[in-house]
Amino acid sequence: MPPHTEPFTRNSRSAILAKVMNESSTAIPENNSINDGLMRGFWYPAARSNRVRGRELRTALLLGIPLVLGRNAKGEGFALRDACPHRGMPLSEGRFDGHAVECPYHGWVFEGKTGQCQAIPSLTARDKLKVDRVFATSFPCEEQDGYFWVHIPDPEQRNEKVPAAPRLPTFSDSYRLEHLEAELPCHVDHGIIGLMDPAHGPFVHQAWWWRKRSSIHEKEKIFEPIPNGFRIKSHSPSANSAAYKLLGVYGEPVTTTIQFVLPNMRFEEIHCGKYWFSSRTTVTPITASKCRIDVCAAWNAFRHVPFFTSILRFFGNLFVEQDRQTMVKQAEGLKYNPPLMLIDDADRPAKWYFALKAAYLKSKQTGQPMEHPIEGPTALRWRS
Ligand code: FES
Ligand SMILES: [Fe+2]
Numbered sequence: 001m002p003p004h005t006e007p008f009t010r011n012s013r014s015a016i017l018a019k020v021m022n023e024s025s026t027a028i029p030e031n032n033s034i035n036d037g038l039m040r041g042f043w044y045p046a047a048r049s050n051r052v053r054g055r056e057l058r059t060a061l062l063l064g065i066p067l068v069l070g071r072n073a074k075g076e077g078f079a080l081r082d083a084c085p086h087r088g089m090p091l092s093e094g095r096f097d098g099h100a101v102e103c104p105y106h107g108w109v110f111e112g113k114t115g116q117c118q119a120i121p122s123l124t125a126r127d128k129l130k131v132d133r134v135f136a137t138s139f140p141c142e143e144q145d146g147y148f149w150v151h152i153p154d155p156e157q158r159n160e161k162v163p164a165a166p167r168l169p170t171f172s173d174s175y176r177l178e179h180l181e182a183e184l185p186c187h188v189d190h191g192i193i194g195l196m197d198p199a200h201g202p203f204v205h206q207a208w209w210w211r212k213r214s215s216i217h218e219k220e221k222i223f224e225p226i227p228n229g230f231r232i233k234s235h236s237p238s239a240n241s242a243a244y245k246l247l248g249v250y251g252e253p254v255t256t257t258i259q260f261v262l263p264n265m266r267f268e269e270i271h272c273g274k275y276w277f278s279s280r281t282t283v284t285p286i287t288a289s290k291c292r293i294d295v296c297a298a299w300n301a302f303r304h305v306p307f308f309t310s311i312l313r314f315f316g317n318l319f320v321e322q323d324r325q326t327m328v329k330q331a332e333g334l335k336y337n338p339p340l341m342l343i344d345d346a347d348r349p350a351k352w353y354f355a356l357k358a359a360y361l362k363s364k365q366t367g368q369p370m371e372h373p374i375e376g377p378t379a380l381r382w383r384s
């Protein structure tokens with residue numbers, strides 16, 4: 001694949017920029033290899049929004065793209081490529097006055113939201129360069145569920161309309177919201193298939209108070225296709241599952257459903273009468289060899305239980321840490337590209353993930369509707 005030679009931009013700014021460059025300066029092509037298995041054209045959580053405060057600028061990496069994040073005086077978030085379009089100086093090293101970022105190298109000034117250049121101090125009256133036609137690359141940025149979400153455009157689909165950023169489903173006006181995160185030293189594909197892997201539980205998440213290896217038993221669940229993903233049909237959890245043990249105290253039937261949606265989201269919802277628990281786990285590519293798990297959970301149950309949030313955080317951290325440590329070890333094994341296997345049915349969700357990804361990319365290439373790789377409800381059986 002030839003190197004990508006234009007900046008990723010939301011609309012025709014790149015064309016404008018290219019024109020400006022041709023008119024009055026020389027473009028230095030970007031070198032972005034996009035043959036890396038990472039999915040563009042989606043929103044990704046770049047950072048927790050409480051870490052972007054006041055006039056401070058924060059940095060983040062998404063799909064190998066360095067970003068500078070900030071908040072303007074109105075409190076609106078913005079995301080720019082953390083590289084000045086002049087000579088690549090990180091804009092995060094510059095000054096931000098609540099409206100625009102000034103590059104520390106030659107003082108070019110860029111408006112935060114749009115990236116539009118407002119000043120090039122070195123220009124004289126004789127220069128023809130139109131300052132307002134120069135842009136730092138900006139990305140759509142929205143704040144939702146306590147994250148700064150950044151939309152990474154698909155360079156092939158520049159003019160596609162950007163949908164709203166994902167939102168965690170919630171089912172009442174008041175609820176608690178908590179977050180967890182962990183970095184994994186592997187390609188996002190491994191993070192995602194690990195997330196959906198039903199067979200590692202008894203080995204990775206063993207604990208005397210949770211489950212023993214000997215508790216392995218056969219399970220059957222019905223999976224069904226949904227747009228861009230699949231879900232485990234809503235069911236009553238088994239009496240020894242955590243959801244049942246926790247919510248069973250309310251004495252009403254407990255139902256749970258889990259779904260996976262491209263590019264990287266696993267949703268879990270548990271309902272018990274008017275009580276509910278909802279979580280979303282995303283695995284976000286930081287680079288092609290590093291990703292981050294972000295868990296965002298909301299619930300309206302157990303408000304009377306003291307320390308419930310601390311307890312949940314403790315167990316959540318423990319589980320995520322167990323997964324993280326496993327993947328650190330796995331990354332050692334993967335360093336030398338060993339051949340790998342996916343088996344039925346325990347690895348079927350992983351196969352579906354790869355099939356969904358391929359079908360999605362094919363539909364983008366051909367312009368045809370996506371052919372869903374899962375035809376209808378399918379029962380999967382495995383022991384865990
Ligand atoms: S590198 Fe930013 S102004 Fe020159
Ligand atoms: Fe796990």
